[in-house]
Amino acid sequence: MIDFNTLAEISRANCSGICAFLIPANILATSLTIILTVINRPTIQVWQAAGFASMFAFVMVLHVYTWFMIGVVMLPTFILLALAITCLVTNLAAMIWRLNFLQFVYPWKLNR
Template identity: 70%
Template sequence: MLDFNTLAEFSRTHCISICAFLVPAILLATSLTIVLTVLGRPTHQVLQTAGIASIFAFVMVLHVYTWFAIGVVMAPTYILLCLAITCLLSNLVAILYQKYQVNSMSFSNNA
């Protein structure tokens, strides 16, 4: 069975390692999503990169919430939370933009 307290303690104990991996992973994956969207790549490629970037960002949100749960309220926790939320929103906008482009192209081809 999965124990939340054990996972939260692991997250807080290995904070530097987790953040050293997640911050660049979030930035690279979200940047790749944006680049693929701007280049007009197929929808499945954009969805894959956005999905991976969103998983990384969601894990960062959970990691930050483990710190909030024990009362750690500092600038880095808010900065990391803002980074994760910004990347989640960027990926959502990229997906919606990609869907809008595909729909508008199909309407223009039918006319």
């Protein structure tokens, strides 16, 4: 059985390493989603990139919530939470925009 208290403690103990990985990973993965959307790549590639980037953002949200659980309410926690939420919203918007764009431009080619 998974002990969430132990996972939260590991997350807080290794905060600098986790953040050193997750911040660039979020930015790069979300940038890839935006680039694939702008250059009009196939929908499956955009969805894969957005799903991959959303995993990083979701892990960052969970990491920040481990700090909120023990009462750490500081500017860095809000900045990291804002970054993660921005990445999640951007990836979701890219997926929705891609579907709406395909319906508008190629209504007869859309595979559902």
